[in-house]
Amino acid sequence: MAGRGTAQRPNGAGAAGKICQFKLVLLGESAVGKSSLVLRFVKGQFHEYQESTIGAAFLTQTVCLDDLTVKFEIWDTAGQERYHSLAPMYYRGAQAAIVVYDITTQDTFSRAKTWVKELQRQASPNIVIALAGNKADLANGRMVEFDEAQAYSEENGLLFMETSAKTAMNVNDIFLAIAKKLPKNDQAGGGAVGQGGSGSRRLDEGGAGSQGSTGKCCK
Amino acid sequence: MEFFPLGNAELGIRTFLTSVHANDQCGSDGLPLTPNSIKVFGRFQQLKDITHPNLCRYVDIARGKHERLIVVQEHYKTSLATEANSGIYSCISTVIRLAYQILQGIDHLNRQGLVHRCLSPKAILIDGVGCAKLTNFGLYTMTDYGTSVDFPIGSPSYLAPEVLASGRLPATLQLLSSPKTDVWSLGVILLELLLGIELWSKLNMASMLKQVICLLQSHEPVQDIAHSHGVLEKLKNVPSSLLDLLTKCLTVKANSRPYPSDLLQHPVFAEEQLAKVPSINGLHLFTGKLRCRKLELPPVNDLLAEGEEAEDMPTDYLAERGMDEVYYLWSLAGGDLENELSKRGMIKKKPPIFMQPNVVLQNGEPFGQEAHRSNTLDETVVCLSLDTLKDRLKEVHPSIYFPLLEELKPVLPMSPSMSDLSATATLPLIIREKDIEYQLHRVVLFKRLLEGYPYKRSQIWREARVDIPPLVRPYVWATLLDIEGDVRACYDAIDKRTATATDRQIEVDIPRCHQYNELLSSPESHGKFKRVLKAWVISHPQYVYWQGLDSLCASFIYLNFNDEALAYACMTNFINKYLHKFFMKDNAAVIQEYLAVFSHMIAFHDPDVSNHLDTIGFIPELYAIPWFLTMYAHVFPLHKIFHLWDTLLLGDSSLPLFIGVAILKQLRTNLLSFGFNECILVFSDLPEIDMEKCVQASIHFFRSTPKSATFRQHARPKTKGEKSGEGRALYTKDALPLADSEGERCAPVSARDLFEPWCGSRPPRPPPADPPPARSTIQHPARPGALPVLVIDVRLSEDYLRGTVPGAVNIPFASAFSPDGGLVSSSAVSQLYAHRGRLVVVVGNRGNHAAQFAGELVAIGFSKVCVLHNGLDALKSTGLMSVPRPEI
Ligand SMILES: Nc1nc2c(ncn2[C@@H]2O[C@H](COP(=O)(O)OP(=O)(O)OP(=O)(O)O)[C@@H](O)[C@H]2O)c(=O)[nH]1
Numbered sequence A: 001m002a003g004r005g006t007a008q009r010p011n012g013a014g015a016a017g018k019i020c021q022f023k024l025v026l027l028g029e030s031a032v033g034k035s036s037l038v039l040r041f042v043k044g045q046f047h048e049y050q051e052s053t054i055g056a057a058f059l060t061q062t063v064c065l066d067d068l069t070v071k072f073e074i075w076d077t078a079g080q081e082r083y084h085s086l087a088p089m090y091y092r093g094a095q096a097a098i099v100v101y102d103i104t105t106q107d108t109f110s111r112a113k114t115w116v117k118e119l120q121r122q123a124s125p126n127i128v129i130a131l132a133g134n135k136a137d138l139a140n141g142r143m144v145e146f147d148e149a150q151a152y153s154e155e156n157g158l159l160f161m162e163t164s165a166k167t168a169m170n171v172n173d174i175f176l177a178i179a180k181k182l183p184k185n186d187q188a189g190g191g192a193v194g195q196g197g198s199g200s201r202r203l204d205e206g207g208a209g210s211q212g213s214t215g216k217c218c219k
Numbered sequence B: 001m002e003f004f005p006l007g008n009a010e011l012g013i014r015t016f017l018t019s020v021h022a023n024d025q026c027g028s029d030g031l032p033l034t035p036n037s038i039k040v041f042g043r044f045q046q047l048k049d050i051t052h053p054n055l056c057r058y059v060d061i062a063r064g065k066h067e068r069l070i071v072v073q074e075h076y077k078t079s080l081a082t083e084a085n086s087g088i089y090s091c092i093s094t095v096i097r098l099a100y101q102i103l104q105g106i107d108h109l110n111r112q113g114l115v116h117r118c119l120s121p122k123a124i125l126i127d128g129v130g131c132a133k134l135t136n137f138g139l140y141t142m143t144d145y146g147t148s149v150d151f152p153i154g155s156p157s158y159l160a161p162e163v164l165a166s167g168r169l170p171a172t173l174q175l176l177s178s179p180k181t182d183v184w185s186l187g188v189i190l191l192e193l194l195l196g197i198e199l200w201s202k203l204n205m206a207s208m209l210k211q212v213i214c215l216l217q218s219h220e221p222v223q224d225i226a227h228s229h230g231v232l233e234k235l236k237n238v239p240s241s242l243l244d245l246l247t248k249c250l251t252v253k254a255n256s257r258p259y260p261s262d263l264l265q266h267p268v269f270a271e272e273q274l275a276k277v278p279s280i281n282g283l284h285l286f287t288g289k290l291r292c293r294k295l296e297l298p299p300v301n302d303l304l305a306e307g308e309e310a311e312d313m314p315t316d317y318l319a320e321r322g323m324d325e326v327y328y329l330w331s332l333a334g335g336d337l338e339n340e341l342s343k344r345g346m347i348k349k350k351p352p353i354f355m356q357p358n359v360v361l362q363n364g365e366p367f368g369q370e371a372h373r374s375n376t377l378d379e380t381v382v383c384l385s386l387d388t389l390k391d392r393l394k395e396v397h398p399s400i401y402f403p404l405l406e407e408l409k410p411v412l413p414m415s416p417s418m419s420d421l422s423a424t425a426t427l428p429l430i431i432r433e434k435d436i437e438y439q440l441h442r443v444v445l446f447k448r449l450l451e452g453y454p455y456k457r458s459q460i461w462r463e464a465r466v467d468i469p470p471l472v473r474p475y476v477w478a479t480l481l482d483i484e485g486d487v488r489a490c491y492d493a494i495d496k497r498t499a500t501a502t503d504r505q506i507e508v509d510i511p512r513c514h515q516y517n518e519l520l521s522s523p524e525s526h527g528k529f530k531r532v533l534k535a536w537v538i539s540h541p542q543y544v545y546w547q548g549l550d551s552l553c554a555s556f557i558y559l560n561f562n563d564e565a566l567a568y569a570c571m572t573n574f575i576n577k578y579l580h581k582f583f584m585k586d587n588a589a590v591i592q593e594y595l596a597v598f599s600h601m602i603a604f605h606d607p608d609v610s611n612h613l614d615t616i617g618f619i620p621e622l623y624a625i626p627w628f629l630t631m632y633a634h635v636f637p638l639h640k641i642f643h644l645w646d647t648l649l650l651g652d653s654s655l656p657l658f659i660g661v662a663i664l665k666q667l668r669t670n671l672l673s674f675g676f677n678e679c680i681l682v683f684s685d686l687p688e689i690d691m692e693k694c695v696q697a698s699i700h701f702f703r704s705t706p707k708s709a710t711f712r713q714h715a716r717p718k719t720k721g722e723k724s725g726e727g728r729a730l731y732t733k734d735a736l737p738l739a740d741s742e743g744e745r746c747a748p749v750s751a752r753d754l755f756e757p758w759c760g761s762r763p764p765r766p767p768p769a770d771p772p773p774a775r776s777t778i779q780h781p782a783r784p785g786a787l788p789v790l791v792i793d794v795r796l797s798e799d800y801l802r803g804t805v806p807g808a809v810n811i812p813f814a815s816a817f818s819p820d821g822g823l824v825s826s827s828a829v830s831q832l833y834a835h836r837g838r839l840v841v842v843v844g845n846r847g848n849h850a851a852q853f854a855g856e857l858v859a860i861g862f863s864k865v866c867v868l869h870n871g872l873d874a875l876k877s878t879g880l881m882s883v884p885r886p887e888i
């Protein structure tokens, strides 16, 4: 599909402040629950008939880390293989990625590995990648073993959790773990990659970043 | 579309409750189970298409609270239960005719794969002319053979022994009933009629079953039953052929019992078979059936006689209308099914506080709740009163029922109350859709026109431009999409079963597609989705399945729920018309071009929004792909898609671009004040869009845009009839390399669009499309002066003075702008400012000065700016250029 442009807004000024803004992208096979995870994280909801994603969807959410507020700009992408050509537009310049698979389908795990490879090759070198084994509530139908996924994650330096958008298990936690792992100083981050792709961005409080979604803080 | 007038029938409603899933019950996917009421709702739909002179038509189903369903069906107040003792059936031949009619009804059901399964005297209605009409025949089928409800189906004394025997098993474990079960019931019914008693009325099920089983040993079961009821002598007058029929019906062993179709051949029906009239050829749109092969016109004399009679007979015109229409109007007149039931005390409304349980376990299981569900079936039928409707329509002039189609400019019929039908036509759509009289008028008119399709095609287009009544939308859309021929045969020929690589994707997409809708979330609908999508993918090898096709398919499935073939045909034609090449495996170039043209159109119609979005880097790629790939079906709920597509279907493949512009226009205040994040959030969760305004605006944009500005290389090539003659190369935009137009702010237009509006000698026009009048009723302006144009020649003044487009003014690019980006004033610039808001075409040489100049104009807020494609060089040899008049 159309592959030009990049989903990165031009960077704001790097003035010192308390909000860190990060771009995070969700990747993974269709119907593994990417949109559901985002919806759970951002709105605390679960829709059993969550609509499929075409192209990509965008949402934001804020988490608190000690004295720091981390604001995620979340790009939720379409899972169908055909939309693959769009993906770089979304992960270019992203500081974090969650690669999602469905623990009840082996194929989605293989697909997740492919995504991880692609990110390691083509995304920002310092990108924080998390692997999410979603639909953990369906333990009866498990096809991907926890240990297998964990071993894989360790080999590749990924954060790993099994999650459930349905029961909310580990959903906030995985975002929080990412927030913790992200470098918070200006020099760090994927500064070298893509147009406009640079490290975390600090904004003045009440500045351009404080619309709509009310920040939800962790304790 | 078939037409079944209400006649002297009534509309009756029945209600029942489906079983409720336990609170915490989930499917294997961890998601809640589909409610039974939704299942039944979906399974019901097929029943609406069952039409036979001996079957009552199903009209509608509605879901109420607490898993309640309400079914609307053709109804008559008299039934065999009320008439059995009236004496009519003491005449043997009447009984035989009745039996024949019942069998014909059952046989028709069997042919559709249905079994009645609750045949009883109550389920046999007698219409005004004494003809038997079976009712409630869909209960068994729609409840998924009784598995979706808690109550048993059928009344015990009429049930076949094999059904009774499995009676204690839960419905899910029972065998499916065969058509032979109805034959037993018929036997019991007929025997009761002849004996004048109710059989087994005093026995419980067990003893009844015992008696029935004992008949296995009997050589003369009929006589034995009569004997056991002490009425043997009543059989004396029954002719032996009828006794034989009864004996066959009351065969205890289902294996040896004949099928209804066998019984229709029984000698007892010899006379009936002779008298049987073939059913009339109904009107079937979109089939290969010949409409009038067997049509026999009544002799002229009869017609005349009828006409005379009609003179002094006040006719109930409403009764002449289709049942579906009358019901539709009844609902518009404020009819509410649940309300009808509460009025009869069939639904007891209690304040919610009384419905609260005393204790709720952690898993959600309630205790101490007053039972408000009953496990038995209430067989009451409530008739809908048409009085309110009739009252509302009493002023309607008869001519509304019989519109004339042949007048060139249709004049709306005048009626005392509604000399203002034409005034209604100008009211907001939502009001028009609720106006009974207006809808009556529109539906009648459209039905007439549809009957004349394809000959009445152009008139359908014309009327559809006013509005499309929801009741006839499925057919009107099909005609607007030019569906013709035998769609069923085409569809049936496609392999929809063989597994393919896209099956997984289709399967995970369907349960996420417009599932808020009760019809589309039913399992029945999921099956249809799957078949139609698979059929499309398989029969279009040049295309592949892209996520989004499911949304595109949804409205066609919804509208043509009982006609998959038509849904498929509509979807195919729709994609061909609006989404040519979009579903190619590699569609990057196609989408890119589409979005580039979209950007041009934003700049053309709303430079401010275009400038702002450009500045913040908010490109269409980020938000508009789902818009265009699904023609907005992924972004709006069904009821909005209907109104949007009602208009979309009247335009060409560029109209969707203007819909996009109209959406941006509606959100513009927000967009202009928002940064990147807020903007994209707006589109991730699109706010309420006023569809009617949006549609109006898009038509306006469409009309005020030169046709060639939306030229796309990847658009569907015009069909033969549309090709223009000589001069084409000069006047149309040839395929331009994408890189040319991409990245530029303004749309290039062809020389033809430049000259047409005002040029005295018009370039040759393409011959009118064949068949005659315009197919596309929303048209770009072609009339001289419709688009006043200011042509700006940006070349050096020497070049300009040597020859330019007639009427062009000269603003040489090199000296046009001051360092701050504003225009340096001159008389030409004043002319430009005076012209603001109207079409500006910037012309230059082949270089990109013209495009740059145009871009600058947009940047300072000029709308309707385009660039002459290929520059003036292309015009030099044509003699269309002239030396500008010297300024005085
Ligand atoms: N049981 C269970 N179902 C889930 C869970 N997460 C998502 N689902 C269901 O899985 C289906 C797919 O979820 P989506 O969130 O639409 O998946 P997606 O990855 O965004 O899919 P695409 O948009 O097609 O790429 C939906 O029906 C969800 O309700 C979960 O944690 N448990």
Ligand SMILES: [Mg+2]
Pocket: A034, A035, A036, A051, A052, A053, A076, A077, A078, A079
């Ligand atoms: Mg999604």
